[in-house]
Amino acid sequence: MRGMPESSPHRVVVLALDGVYPFELGIPKRVFGSAGDAYEVVTCAATPNRTVRTDADFTITVAHGPEALETADTVIVPPYDMARIADPLPAAERAALARIRPGTRTVSICTGAFALAEAGMLDGRRATTHWALADRFRRMFPHVALDPDVLFVEDGDVLTSAGAASGLDVCLHLVRSDHGSALANFVAKCCVVPPWREGGQAQYIEQPVPEEGESGTAPARAWALERLDQPLALREWATHARMSPRTFARRFQEETGTSPGRWLILQRVHRARHLLESTDLPVDRIAAEVGFATGTSLRQHLHATIGVTPQAYRRTFRAGPVGVG
Template sequence: MNVTARVVALPVTADMPLFEISIACEIFGTNRSELADPWYELRLCAADPGATRVQNGFALHTPYGLDALTTADTVVVPALSAGSVLSGETVDPELLEALKAAHDRGARVVSLCTGAFVLAAAGLLDGRRATTHWMYTDILSFRHPRVRVDPAVLYVDEGDVLTSAGRSAGIDLCLHLIRTDLGAEVANQVARRLVVPAHRPGGQAQYIESPVPRAGDDGLAPVLQWAIQNLDLQLTVAQMAEHAGLSSRTLVRRFHEATGTTPLRWLHAQRLARARHLLESTDLPVERISQICGMGTAGNLRHHFIRSVGVTPMEYRRTFQGQPAPALSAVP
């Protein structure tokens, strides 16, 4: 990026959620030239310059047109409203053309939360890895099959195109941009002022709800309930089939039809869901939780927890119970 002109353009559209706009305005629009000079110059843009009404009754002064995107160093696209995402509302073609022109000219293009749908509509995510809010990753994958959607991470950096996961993950990505542009020390200073971690461990997988899947086959409901009540046992497909009064082969087939997965993978998911619940709601030792969930040892639970959630069980507990991280011992 040109060190003498860190221009960040923010395209604002009607009914846009205020939260992601505020993230970009706070991080790039607040002058912190005492940390790095020059700081960023934020430009609020709209198809019709003047005032743009966003959610919650606010109207933003948007003095720049969309042509300002093509002269910016970075373009940050905030989130779309949930209604726009769910309805598949068409993105303004003028905005899509301005984004493509900005990218073709060499601008770094960034999306926060569901702003990824705008980048995808512009074709900027084709063949790339990207993310968005975990509630909408399946929709993004379905509508834009050429995008390699990663639902687990907080953000994805593809060099000239970057995407963040849901809501506060936009802060993580914006801090990453500062770290890239101005170095870790400046990013750390900004994080301290915002009273947020400079870098969060894990990804948004730790925030995804994991309810018990409901079987479409009512005949499997009793065996599913039985398995959930006996997660501490080392259950096998043969045991589940016997309880259901089916052959193992028939159980596997009907299980896949009802839940979309295999019995053992389903069991594994239920064990992790139980572990998450116990870590959130109890003070039981991790070793005991691993036994209750049928994961065996604490080490085994830790291994699978990191693979699935992205953080250790204790880090997860601290996140959801508000426990402080252990203090570091002073070195004499």
């Protein structure tokens, strides 16, 4: 586990900035704390007095000051009051972030990306934040390659995530990366959330009310998920949704943030990942089960989506069950 002996828990330090959101502040402990003794989670303040204002009607007192950041294997910066993001970081918070050792895995949730960007930690990197703040973020930090359509971005040892629930997504991703799918799935069940969510933020952006006579594409998507092993032409799909192909494609893009063809590929890759993790089926057989014409096609789409071959993915996530302490 990232440079730590197997017997030592990975130390996650959560930095509570002034105006922190209480819900997101608790996400790291809820997720990593469900992984048994694999992780140790501590919370720290940017100032030695260790009292932090939240965006609610109460303050919190945390057990650690900024020195805890120097001991972290992973640092997580939850979101804080949006009224602050247009202002420079206070000196104490900037100094706290400077305590993070080079190479430490650093994660932001929602507006936490503004703090990382203000501290120069996102320069030249890909990043994300809440979709509603994307324009403001771009104006303030033009040297950051912002992608507002995704749930989280991993760029080397820095990860940024979107709004509230994306904090769960990125923390579960870290558990999966560190320990494999068995433990990540166990943690997800403990938290009563899905192990991963397909798609990006676009599906959550407020959309115009559909025109009279149109209906949503969710039933058609459910219909398609039951037929991933079959060819699914756009015209057939649209007919099932009782729309013209053009209207169906437009409504699909509005509701999911992606095209029908791209969504279908992602679902097939998703199903293939599950089969690679949970079965010993040959790659060609898995390709047929999920609707790719050949094993070569599956290899190409898996590599394009997550950057690895089926064999490499299986080696990583088919290592056997992991104890949870």
